[in-house]
Amino acid sequence: MARQLMKGNEAVAEAAVRAGCRFFAGYPITPQSEVLEYLSKRMGEVGGTFLQSESELAGISMIYGAAACGFRAFTSSSGPGYSLMQEGISYIASAELPCLLLDVQRYGSGLGDIFIGQSDYWQCVKNGGHGDYRSIVYAPNSVQEIADLAVLGFEKAEEYRNPVTLLSDASISQMMEPVELPEMREHDPDQFDWALKGKGTGESKRHTSVMYYMSDYDTYIQSKYREIEGKEQRWESFQTEDAELVLVAYGISSRICAEAVALSRARGRRVGLIRPISLYPFPVKAFEPLPCVKAYLTVEMSKLAQMAEDVALASGMKHPIYTKTGGTALYDSAEVCGEIEAVLSGEAKEAF
Structure with missing residues (x-):
């Protein structure tokens, strides 16, 4: 596909759509609000769902629901909003559900400010939620790479049934550079045997954090993250x-x-x-x-x-x-x- 000039926030949004994402829920905050602005129009064009949630807490809970049904679900925020999502991210990780998260960093603690910064490393990489879990975290350094990593993020999220975070910054997300976007693809949410589709017949399915109390879960989760650490270094x-x-x-x-x-x-x-x-x-x-x-x-x-x-x-x-x-x-x-x-x-x- 021909290269085109795009802002980082718009490129990652379009890349997510082209990767088969059909559900976005999130809340505006500088410097990532263009993601919402772009997807508020684009999702309707591809038959997807866009929701501006009443808060980041609500948005991440909606992502939990969509991911549990097998959809490629995506949300974005910046430091203060990403902080509010931490409990939901912890639940998603413990339920072993795939999703893509974007944190466009801004400067400072608390409310911080809209200055350029890289203040969210500890929160994203060390995990701000409670409990024993990890999120795969990618750090793009160009508009092309943030688009490429969005596609990869969905693939790795599904491979390991784990949330994946893109840790961007105001420069990458606000700058405009040439980018070559992937071809459009559709995603089948029914391909996963774990996806919820209503009770129907047979055994009921559920996605909950209570699996942490299973007798063999410690060995399983340690093995899962060892595999990620061994295979996914970039x-x-x-x-x-x-x-x-x-x-x-x-x-x-x-x-x-x-x-x-x-x-x-x-x-x-x-x-x-x-x-x-x-x-x-x-x-x-x-x-x-x-x-x-x-x-x-x-x-x-x-x-x-x-x-x-x-x-x-x-x-x-x-x-x-x-x-x-x-x-x-x-x-x-x-x-x-x-x-x-x-x-x-x-x-x-x-x-x-």
Whole structure:
């Protein structure tokens, strides 16, 4: 299909429709409201259902119901709204239902603000709901990738019967870039033997969290997440083969870091970059074949170094870890290059 210029929020919405999603329920919040605006029209065109719910709590509960019936269900929000969804996400995960979630991050805690930021890493990757569950989390760094990961997200959600989250940010979701969208496909909600279709005859079906109390459930759920962690790690590495300092960044920060790596290489600095695409499972395999590394530098648009903890675990704490944090505005490559020079010169303070 021909490429076209689209905003990130509109591209992910259209990609979801083309992946067979026919149910959306959600509530507007900056900077993801264009998802609702787009789908409020588009869902009707394809015979789907669009609901602007009275709250995020109501919206995630509607997603639970649609997913239980085998439909490809999708909702989106930003930090404060995503917080309100946490109980519902926990229920969906415990009932082992597939769905696609989008969190377009904004800056800050509580209500936060509409500034650019990457403040939701802990909430999405470590799970803000109660209990023992994980959500697969993907971090796109372009309009094309957010569309591609929407399609992949539905597929992996159904493969593992688990919610999948796209962790975007205001830059990726608000920027316009060329994107090639997938071909339209239909999704058959009746293909799953677990999908609810009314009692009819035979044994009644239900989707509830009480399965957690089954005697063999501990072994089963541990095996499920071990399989995800073993098979579903995704990342990109840039010039890490001989790098002494390796940057780690996701989303829009990774694009800035890629330019900083190029500028530093031009100055003779042996610098590389790991870009996690899956934040859960975190790509620990990316940290294994790095024979020259002496230190890591994580770059995040948050006041606290949220991803740095996972970098410490993935690297086995074998080398010092430095962090560059901040928020409310994009870094530029010159700032990152300055931090690289501070680390290489010994002026920077270790975080771990």
